Amino acid sequence: MRILFLGDVVGRTGRDAVVKRLPGLREQLRIDMAVVNAENASHGFGLSPEMARAFFAAGADVITLGNHAWDRKEIIPYIAETPRLLRPMNFPPGTPGAGSVVVVLRGGHRVLVMTVMGRLFMDALDCPFRATAVELSKHRIGVNCAAVIIDVHAEATSEKMAFGHSFDGQASLIVGTHTHCPSADHQILPGGTAFQSEVGMCGDYDSVIGMQKEVAAARFWRKMPGERLSPAEGECTLCGTFVEVDDITGLAKRIEPLRVGGRLSQTMPAV
Amino acid sequence: MRILFLGDVVGRTGRDAVVKRLPGLREQLRIDMAVVNAENASHGFGLSPEMARAFFAAGADVITLGNHAWDRKEIIPYIAETPRLLRPMNFPPGTPGAGSVVVVLRGGHRVLVMTVMGRLFMDALDCPFRATAVELSKHRIGVNCAAVIIDVHAEATSEKMAFGHSFDGQASLIVGTHTHCPSADHQILPGGTAFQSEVGMCGDYDSVIGMQKEVAAARFWRKMPGERLSPAEGECTLCGTFVEVDDITGLAKRIEPLRVGGRLSQTMPAV
Amino acid sequence: MRILFLGDVVGRTGRDAVVKRLPGLREQLRIDMAVVNAENASHGFGLSPEMARAFFAAGADVITLGNHAWDRKEIIPYIAETPRLLRPMNFPPGTPGAGSVVVVLRGGHRVLVMTVMGRLFMDALDCPFRATAVELSKHRIGVNCAAVIIDVHAEATSEKMAFGHSFDGQASLIVGTHTHCPSADHQILPGGTAFQSEVGMCGDYDSVIGMQKEVAAARFWRKMPGERLSPAEGECTLCGTFVEVDDITGLAKRIEPLRVGGRLSQTMPAV
Amino acid sequence: MRILFLGDVVGRTGRDAVVKRLPGLREQLRIDMAVVNAENASHGFGLSPEMARAFFAAGADVITLGNHAWDRKEIIPYIAETPRLLRPMNFPPGTPGAGSVVVVLRGGHRVLVMTVMGRLFMDALDCPFRATAVELSKHRIGVNCAAVIIDVHAEATSEKMAFGHSFDGQASLIVGTHTHCPSADHQILPGGTAFQSEVGMCGDYDSVIGMQKEVAAARFWRKMPGERLSPAEGECTLCGTFVEVDDITGLAKRIEPLRVGGRLSQTMPAV
Ligand SMILES: [Fe+2]
Ligand SMILES: [Fe+2]
Ligand SMILES: [Fe+2]
Numbered sequence A, B, C, D: 001m002r003i004l005f006l007g008d009v010v011g012r013t014g015r016d017a018v019v020k021r022l023p024g025l026r027e028q029l030r031i032d033m034a035v036v037n038a039e040n041a042s043h044g045f046g047l048s049p050e051m052a053r054a055f056f057a058a059g060a061d062v063i064t065l066g067n068h069a070w071d072r073k074e075i076i077p078y079i080a081e082t083p084r085l086l087r088p089m090n091f092p093p094g095t096p097g098a099g100s101v102v103v104v105l106r107g108g109h110r111v112l113v114m115t116v117m118g119r120l121f122m123d124a125l126d127c128p129f130r131a132t133a134v135e136l137s138k139h140r141i142g143v144n145c146a147a148v149i150i151d152v153h154a155e156a157t158s159e160k161m162a163f164g165h166s167f168d169g170q171a172s173l174i175v176g177t178h179t180h181c182p183s184a185d186h187q188i189l190p191g192g193t194a195f196q197s198e199v200g201m202c203g204d205y206d207s208v209i210g211m212q213k214e215v216a217a218a219r220f221w222r223k224m225p226g227e228r229l230s231p232a233e234g235e236c237t238l239c240g241t242f243v244e245v246d247d248i249t250g251l252a253k254r255i256e257p258l259r260v261g262g263r264l265s266q267t268m269p270a271v
């Protein structure tokens, strides 16, 4: 099985690039399963139902969100009826939506996708490690599901690496989101799980994490109310992670980053 | 001019790799100027004078430190007499050592190296942006110095990107340290400054930011005193950034990452 | 029923004062139930079993701990066999000890004591609000227990006040610990629960939260390793909260602060 | 000289109480100098020029602000022309307004008032300790000014106590603001400076730090966008600190808290 994970979509330039290029990427890389983190799609803050529909239509099997999940409030009723749109699993009980979903692919393969949010330098939440352990106790990779994909939406690399090792061997891919800067530490961990601490954003990299650089940088210099942050509008670099999964074990055979368009160095997984 | 910057050296595996490979890398890549961040060289915490001497002997022109600067107290008298060993410039007035140095290379070129520490999710310090602006007001790249290298030791990618744009055109290289995960966002910013939000560590990547994974991961699961953290001892991946600088302007012509040895995908700048 | 709650005991001066004065206070104020937070009893960091025994012998019915619970490791086996010694209830499952206990007083009255730790500006923990709601669902004040006492060990006054209102009417007393500065906001909330956002420490107030002032203050001026913090040794001010509880409802009839000895303004509940 | 300091005014109930009662308090307590922290006067967020004028008219000699300084943007031009309206002194250079002012009282006495903001659990700012030392180097209590009043707007009691001791003997009064819960640790420090770690708010204490309790408490239970916070509207408790200053030395002879109206226990300085 071949998996493509695209990181935080930021603003119009990110949305347009994902919608335009995802169909071709699916074909070119013979992707079986695509996941897109879209928490910043709407002007940098949240996701509208209409945008979610566009991503699904373009080939996203599952969409994940993070700390910006509720920035667009229209998403609340929509997520309640859209099982393939996920918010962090370790949000409090009673939160609308879910943090995991089992998707059945065309060939009948079952794939578990889940997302949790880290706590270091982030919001006060229930333990993402324990939440993940509970969820994984219900699914066995290579037994009752063909692949497991976990989006760990977190700030600190220490928490992400600790997470990766904690569930090494129980997932096909554990990939970080949230910092918007792609990491070059992709590897297959000793237990067989593909890991990358940060997939990076789909947005303009002549920016401050996707937002216009002058206004965003001024916030670090001054202690005054400034202009509203808005997304940078230059050409998007699509940042993603590609994983090839063993059909028997569900573990990873290969992980490669993908960076297409825009300012960053370009790379495509070998086909 | 050709610059090599190596990220946070962690523990024995990192030290040994730097000492063993830096001389060859200098030769192979025809490096004029090498900088090494060594804040985690001593069992993950700090740097001893003896280790610093070994790095200088192996070809480091300048060594930088970060939040772990003082973990080994012997460094305090040593830094006072070692101008090429830097601690963050925005530490309070009166702190031993300095945060910047002008190195004169064999050919007579003057190179300014400086390091500052970020504040987002880090210690309470004076403004790293203003400290940098003050320092840069005394040096003009392409006029009275041939190159400017800035190590921005920070947690948040937003602060690092804001920092890069704030001084774009005034430095040859602005490179982040501290998170220990190499980023793949290296680029030449519009004003001519080479930028990479994180160079990554020189350490074992089968770990939690260089430390043994079982003990480090347990800290995220439990709220109890655990075993002491100690560095992972597997093979080191040397993580670095290579920059080629224009001899006239001091701005960057090329930036490429370097990853040698260990678990991460290997890459070497083209010679 | 009459309850006395004494705040964080800091160092020798705090220990000596509690051991010396608690018996007399119990008698003078006709206390039925005394609780002591002792997380800083041992040189400012943690509690030894021997010290715990001394507090129990002096009249503490229950001892609570906070973020410093495990600073003295000998407490770990001891807490496992000492139900009246509590650590925060919202520590992860599997943590030694418990966060609540039902004490049966001489007259047969059952009193529930519990402690939780806040999350704002503190460690990543499970939700203290939900943990409390679960625990309180098993006990009904005025029905199957005569009083409920909750120690909310937290930094932010917003979290403490939110906690107080969330459980107003379900507890006799909700009192904050951890900041070491007694608050003057004691009141009976509309639902009948006595509330004080911070009881204050039992320690020397010519200090920085109980620790010697020169060394502790220097940490705010400098970014260098300094001398070890150690407790200030001047005369202790015992800081406590006194509550009189209605025998039928278990709700509060009166709340008064107590400050005895040392530098702070002196106050004793009317008898 | 007699000083009255009133803590963070929250919303309409706080504004109305200050405007209505300050004139009488000045007279009754024979106040020479009144300072009011008003950062939450406008619906809990910021201060409008019109409200500032009302406080000045009611007898405030100086008004201080804190982290909410700029929540109402109309205050920016107004502060630039209003020397007696202060924002934290350790905001970055170039910030409108000032952080200190020397007020000349009717009898000719000069009083220095200043305010700084803490950094622990707060924004990244320049060092409040060093900023204060620089300012105090220009003024000598008992020599060229009759009194010095410092508002330390901070979260952590450790930072506030460290601040108090650092400048003990150089100020008449050092009083904390920001947490909105009055402390009962008022004392005259060994060097002669009156100190109280937190003056408390002027607002409704049936609330979460002055805001309506249901909405504010829900934020600790849930991870969802909720209703807007708005100030509680019950009866205000005016919380203040009264200090009597020695006419020769400028140091404190007496410090007493003041709590008038509303739910908290009532106390008035002896006349
Ligand atoms: Fe994001
Ligand atoms: Fe995020
Ligand atoms: Fe480091």
Ligand SMILES: [Fe+2]
Residues within 6 Å of the ligand: B039, B066, B067, B068, B153, B177, B178, B179
């Ligand atoms: Fe660091």
Ligand SMILES: [Fe+2]
Residues within 6 Å of the ligand: C008, C039, C040, C066, C178, C179, C180
């Ligand atoms: Fe404590």
Ligand SMILES: [Fe+2]
Residues within 6 Å of the ligand: C039, C066, C067, C068, C153, C177, C178, C179
């Ligand atoms: Fe504590």
Ligand SMILES: [Fe+2]
Residues within 6 Å of the ligand: D008, D039, D040, D066, D177, D178, D179, D180
């Ligand atoms: Fe306030």
Ligand SMILES: [Fe+2]
Residues within 6 Å of the ligand: D039, D066, D067, D068, D153, D177, D178, D179
């Ligand atoms: Fe404030």
